[in-house]
Amino acid sequence: MQNLSAAHRAAQIEQLSSQLYDLLVIGGGITGAGIALDAATRGLKVALVEMQDFAAGTSSRSTKLIHGGLRYLKQLEVGLVMETGREREVLHRNAPHLVVPEKMLLPLVKNGTYGPLATSFGLWVYDVLAGVKDDEQRVMLSREAALAQEPLLREDILEGAGLYIEYRTDDARLTIEVMKTATAAGAVCLNYAQAVGFTYNEKGKVAATQVKDGLTGQVFAIQARKTVNATGPWVDTVRQQDTTAPNTNKHLRLTKGVHLVLPRHRLPVRQAIYFDVPDGRMIFAIPRQGVTYLGTTDTNYDGPIDDPLTTAEDVAYLLRSANHMFPSLVLTPADVLSSWAGLRPLIHEAGKAPSELSRKDEIFISAGGLISIAGGKLTGYRKMAQRVVDLVARKLSKRYGLTISESRTEQLVLSGGDFESPAHVRAYAQQLAQTLAPLGLPQSYAEYLTFNFGTQAPQVVAQLTAGLAQGLQPETAALHGELAYCFQQEGVVTLADFFVRRTGRLYFDRPAMSAQLEGVAYQLAALRGGVSAWQLLHDFKKEYEQAAKFQAAEAKVMAA
Numbered sequence: 075m076q077n078l079s080a081a082h083r084a085a086q087i088e089q090l091s092s093q094l095y096d097l098l099v100i101g102g103g104i105t106g107a108g109i110a111l112d113a114a115t116r117g118l119k120v121a122l123v124e125m126q127d128f129a130a131g132t133s134s135r136s137t138k139l140i141h142g143g144l145r146y147l148k149q150l151e152v153g154l155v156m157e158t159g160r161e162r163e164v165l166h167r168n169a170p171h172l173v174v175p176e177k178m179l180l181p182l183v184k185n186g187t188y189g190p191l192a193t194s195f196g197l198w199v200y201d202v203l204a205g206v207k208d209d210e211q212r213v214m215l216s217r218e219a220a221l222a223q224e225p226l227l228r229e230d231i232l233e234g235a236g237l238y239i240e241y242r243t244d245d246a247r248l249t250i251e252v253m254k255t256a257t258a259a260g261a262v263c264l265n266y267a268q269a270v271g272f273t274y275n276e277k278g279k280v281a282a283t284q285v286k287d288g289l290t291g292q293v294f295a296i297q298a299r300k301t302v303n304a305t306g307p308w309v310d311t312v313r314q315q316d317t318t319a320p321n322t323n324k325h326l327r328l329t330k331g332v333h334l335v336l337p338r339h340r341l342p343v344r345q346a347i348y349f350d351v352p353d354g355r356m357i358f359a360i361p362r363q364g365v366t367y368l369g370t371t372d373t374n375y376d377g378p379i380d381d382p383l384t385t386a387e388d389v390a391y392l393l394r395s396a397n398h399m400f401p402s403l404v405l406t407p408a409d410v411l412s413s414w415a416g417l418r419p420l421i422h423e424a425g426k427a428p429s430e431l432s433r434k435d436e437i438f439i440s441a442g443g444l445i446s447i448a449g450g451k452l453t454g455y456r457k458m459a460q461r462v463v464d465l466v467a468r469k470l471s472k473r474y475g476l477t478i479s480e481s482r483t484e485q486l487v488l489s490g491g492d493f494e495s496p497a498h499v500r501a502y503a504q505q506l507a508q509t510l511a512p513l514g515l516p517q518s519y520a521e522y523l524t525f526n527f528g529t530q531a532p533q534v535v536a537q538l539t540a541g542l543a544q545g546l547q548p549e550t551a552a553l554h555g556e557l558a559y560c561f562q563q564e565g566v567v568t569l570a571d572f573f574v575r576r577t578g579r580l581y582f583d584r585p586a587m588s589a590q591l592e593g594v595a596y597q598l599a600a601l602r603g604g605v606s607a608w609q610l611l612h613d614f615k616k617e618y619e620q621a622a623k624f625q626a627a628e629a630k631v632m633a634a
């Protein structure tokens with residue numbers, strides 16, 4: 075069976091450049107991965123190229139919620155609330171370790187976004203539209219009960235709270251698991267491979283895509299009957315590489331969203347909170363492992379797409395907002411451990427503010443037949459993929475007489491997700507803890523492995539046991555075991571691939587990462603061959619330092 079390992083890169087490139095594909099997907103975020111999976115499981119011959127690492131664009135920089143979109147109810151986008159609400163259930167069933175229900179507290183404040191009656195009604199409508207199970211339906215809390223639930227809330231403006239269910243995820247891991255499942259179904263997916271141009275047949279239709287290997291610089295062509303541009307914030311850039319007429323004036327409008335990571339003890343909320351901030355927006359504070367992350371901002375963006383940065387203003391805005399709701403904490407930039415910034419690939423609508431823009435997806439088709447998909451949400455990726463592949467299937471049937479089956483992903487378990495039932499995930503973690511305890515690894519590590527790798531955790535344990543046998547300390551063996559697994563199965567090429575998108579450690583367990591960084595660099599260099607540990611560390615330095623550099627942000631910005 076094929077897998078994503080960088081060890082097979084040369085063979086993958088040979089395969090990609092020598093065969094004709096039914097579908098080439100450009101872009102390896104959640105949208106591209108979803109399309110590759112839907113198409114491969116319907117029997118199409120699929121290739122996918124990603125210019126960075128899988129999920130390195132917006133799909134590792136979100137709020138990491140699979141949500142029914144309460145805020146869309148306010149914008150009366152009822153259809154979107156219904157679709158995303160139902161999708162949560164499907165994703166929870168198919169990847170129960172990665173899409174996990176979590177209580178969200180919505181404080182009601184004087185002159186806030188939602189009043190008590192409107193909130194009670196809104197959350198009820200949300201429950202109904204999103205098809206929420208009885209035991210997960212919203213509960214309204216009095217002011218006293220809200221304070222008992224979360225003593226950090228600002229008392230003088232508090233009127234009560236709503237408690238409802240959202241689902242948390244790890245966006246990058248979800249993308250990787252979708253990609254792995256697509257690969258297992260026959261898709262050939264390659265990271266560090268950039269689409270740089272198109273060639274056309276005699277009818278002026280896209281016939282092949284020129285692709286540049288980011289590791290060697292080699293350029294090769296992939297021939298495909300249909301090509302989908304699923305490049306998120308880069309959709310317009312790739313559309314401009316297509317020299318045929320675009321067939322629509324519509325274009326993207328990018329807005330930037332920043333999240334800050336703080337130590338749990340400095341923002342010790344007891345559960346996830348979705349709260350009002352003074353400018354009329356709402357933001358999340360979400361505890362995860364030993365930290366709490368806070369976000370997001372929503373500002374127009376016209377800087378470099380490859381490298382959106384967190385500015386001192388972003389930091390100041392989010393900390394001011396948190397200090398407004400949790401005044402006893404007095405958070406300052408020195409409390410911030412790290413941050414990430416992502417770009418929302420939204421469809422431009424004249425005269426609308428960033429947070430008013432619809433999150434709906436749209437498909438554009440150029441005269442040359444390039445199909446571009448833009449907009450959308452992590453939450454709705456599966457349905458969005460289904461719509462795109464339905465379109466591709468119609469075109470392939472008409473042109474080549476192919477018979478293509480209906481989408482199968484609604485009932486398709488993602489790799490690592492084959493638990494007896496969603497309720498079994500915790501029991502699985504308990505069992506794993508019993509295996510790991512004699513090896514010197516704590517229960518929290520068993521939970522981390524379960525929620526990160528699901529039923530693939532034993533493969534990591536096999537690798538880490540081999541490390542222990544070589545005399546490594548348990549924490550070192552664990553990290554080395556994860557790296558060996560992620561290299562062999564998940565296409566890890568750089569340290570950032572591993573520490574940011576496969577394990578989340580750069581943000582969520584920085585001390586463990588820093589302690590093991592050098593050893594992991596040596597191991598990755600040995601696994602890859604032809605690259606030194608020094609080079610890997612050098613390449614990672616920018617990402618590593620950038621995540622924390624705003625700690626020096628001027629305190630005066632806070633006062634602004």
Ligand SMILES: Cc1cc2nc3c(=O)[nH]c(=O)nc-3n(C[C@H](O)[C@H](O)[C@H](O)COP(=O)(O)OP(=O)(O)OC[C@H]3O[C@@H](n4cnc5c(N)ncnc54)[C@H](O)[C@@H]3O)c2cc1C
Pocket residue numbers: 100101102103104105106123124125126127128129130131132133134135136137138139140141267268269270304305306307308312329330331332370416417418419449450451452453454
């Ligand atoms: C701050 C923020 C918070 C969010 N929170 C949530 C949330 O909680 N829940 C939710 O459901 N949604 C959320 N979203 C939305 C969601 O994250 C995005 O809709 C989704 O990740 C977009 O995925 P994508 O695959 O379309 O784009 P991307 O993930 O950006 O993927 C596009 C990929 O294409 C690649 N690419 C570009 N050009 C080329 C080329 N020429 N050749 C090859 N590859 C190329 C890029 O490297 C990139 O990896 C959030 C978004 C933001 C910004």
